[in-house]
Amino acid sequence: MTFTFQPEDLKRDSNKKMSHQHLFPLAMEEDVKTADTKKANRVLDQEKENTRSICLLEQKRKVVSSNIDVPPARTICQERGEGALRRTIEGNLKDSPLLAPRMEREIFRGTGHGQGDSSNGTNQLVHQPFGSKPSCAAKWQLGSRQYISLCVDCREGLSGSWKEGGGVPSSSSSSGYWSWSAPSDQSNPSTPSPPLSADSFKPFRSPAPQPQPQPDDGIDEAEASNLLFDEPIPRKRKNSMKVMFKCLWKNCGKVLSTAAGIQKHIRTIHLGRVGDSDYSDGEEDFYYTEIKLNTDSVADGLSSLAPVSPSQSLASPPTFPIPDSSRTEAPCAKTETKLMTPLSRSAPTTLYLVHTDHAYQATPPVTIPGSAKFTPNGSSFSISWQSPPVTFTGIPVSPTHNRPVGTGEQRQHTHTVLSSPPRGTVSLRKPRGEGKKCRKVYGMENRDMWCTACRWKKACQRFTD
DNA sequence: GGTGCCGGGTA
DNA sequence: TACCCGGCACC
Known part of the structure; x- marks a missing residue:
């Protein structure tokens, strides 16, 4: 989703800025022009940044406010004049002299079109007066969702339930941040929020560098909001799920709490890389899996998980029955035997690679057309079938390492079955x-x-x- | 592109 | 049910 940004507006703003140069003597004009061009560019960049931040702020708001009740803002705010809204915005934007008039244009004029389609990358802010009376509350429509924006003064007057509702990052009234309410349209609570680019998320008004949130879906919304509003936010309940890493090496099953630890374990113990134990070419990624443990029962889980035969473990690599009729050597299977490293010989024997990311945990069994059945089961899954031969399509395998080609990120999000029976997709033809x-x-x-x-x-x- | 044939539509 | 054909996989 992108906050639309009209090039004409930029040009207009910069032209406005440039027009002041006529006040200077001609001799200075050239230098001033150069300097001012740079300055204008800087300001424009900043404006772009601010605009982007507004957009991201809005996205964040959607996420944060998705589970809260909408306060009865209308009745309170209707009593106030639009002047208060305008004053608030002006105050809010006073640190952004170029942005202020732009925002004002955008906010009070509205863009008027582009509702409801976020798929094309543009999603415009549509302003609607909040009821017939002038008000310091405004209703916004962004795509298919509606928002009520309140000035800070109004927010101060809201009922306790608003503040105690939790989850709404209330703005600091002294800082004059514009405050937003929850989406007023609760009719579609399941509307997925657009993916947030957390690494590009920056606070609206603060140009100072802020700690960058981890580029991770699990970004703490309260923290992100805190970045925005410089106000302590009640931390949300700590996730009780703990991710552990389990070695899949045959007869190992070691469980460690960190990926680095398990990688080092695999490198040094199984791959025999003693001398350069810190060096990783990623091969160890294929010999461990993530397992999620409920911290409430971590102790139990650990005691039961620790040295256990991989064949008994949930996360152990599954072995697949291969129908005799399809036991022809697949190309990758040939490569596998040819290029097997000495230690790989003791690695998970069939090298049906399963890199779990638990994407299937909550999904029901998937029936593969024909007679094959895919049954997710916690962090593992089983596949069984009867004749006719069933083939699985895996992602391409590097000829040198028998591993999926692609980035680690890609691999991390893929359950892959390699060394499959013959080529092609499942075909009963x-x-x-x-x-x-x-x-x-x-x-x-x-x-x-x-x-x-x-x-x-x-x-x-x-x-x- | 040619061929075999599955799946589905129509009468 | 007979007939026809779009479309897919394979060669």
């Missing part, structure tokens, strides 16, 4: 007949001599295989 068919025998010109099946483009009944 009857093997194509090898013999001559009516078409071949009689040719197109003698179509009337074909068997009916051939005429009907069905499987030939005359020359069956």
Whole structure:
């Protein structure tokens, strides 16, 4: 989602700025122009940044406010004049001299179009007067969602439930930040928020560098809001799920609490890289898996998880029955045997690689067309099938390492089954007949001599295989 | 592109 | 049910 930004506005603003130069003597004009161009560029950049921050702020608001009740803002705010709204915005934007008039234009004029489509990358802010009376509350529509924005003064007057509602990062009245309410449209609570680019998220008014949130979906919203409003936010309940890392090496099953730890363990113990134990080429990624433990029962979980035979473990690499009829060597299987490293020989034997990210934990069993069944089960899954041969499509395998080609990030989000039976996707299609068919025998010109099946483009009944 | 044939539509 | 054909996979 992008806050639309009109190039004309930029030009207009910079032209406005440039027009002041006529006040200077001509001799200075050139230098001043150069300097001012730079300055204007800087200001424009800052404006872009601010605009982006507003957009991100809005996104964040959507997330933070998605689970709160909307306060009865209308009745309170309707009593106030639009002047208060305007004053508040002016006060809020006073530190951003170029942004202020722009924002004012955007806010009070509204852009008027572009509702409801965030898929094309533009999503405009549409201002609607809040009721017929002038008010310091405004209703906004961004895409399909509506928002009520309140000036800080109004926020101060709101009921206790608003403040105690939790989750709403109330703004500091002294700082004059513009404050936003929860979406007024609760009719579609499941509307997915757009993915947030947390690493580009910056506080609206503060140009000073802020600690960058981790580029992680699990970004703490309270912290992010705190960045915005410089106000302590009640921290949300600590997630009781703890991620552990379990070694999948045969007969190991060691569980460590950090990825680095498990990687080092695999490097040094299983891969035998003693000398350069800090160096990682990523191979160890394939010999451990993440497991999520409820911290309430971590102690129990650990005691039961620790040295356990991988074959008994949930996270152990599954072994798949391979129907005899399909036990032809797949290309990658050949590569596997050829390029197996000495230690890989004791690695998970079938090298059906499963890198779990728990994406399937909550999903119901998936039935693969035919007779194969995919059954997610915690951090592992099982696949079983009966004949006919079933093939799995994996992501490409690096010929040198028998590993998926792609970035670690990609791998991290993929459950992959490698070393599959023959190529292709799951196909129940009857093997194509090898013999001559009516078409071949009689040719197109003698179509009337074909068997009916051939005429009907069905499987030939005359020359069956 | 040619071929085999599956899946589905129509009468 | 007979007939036809779009479309897909394979060669």
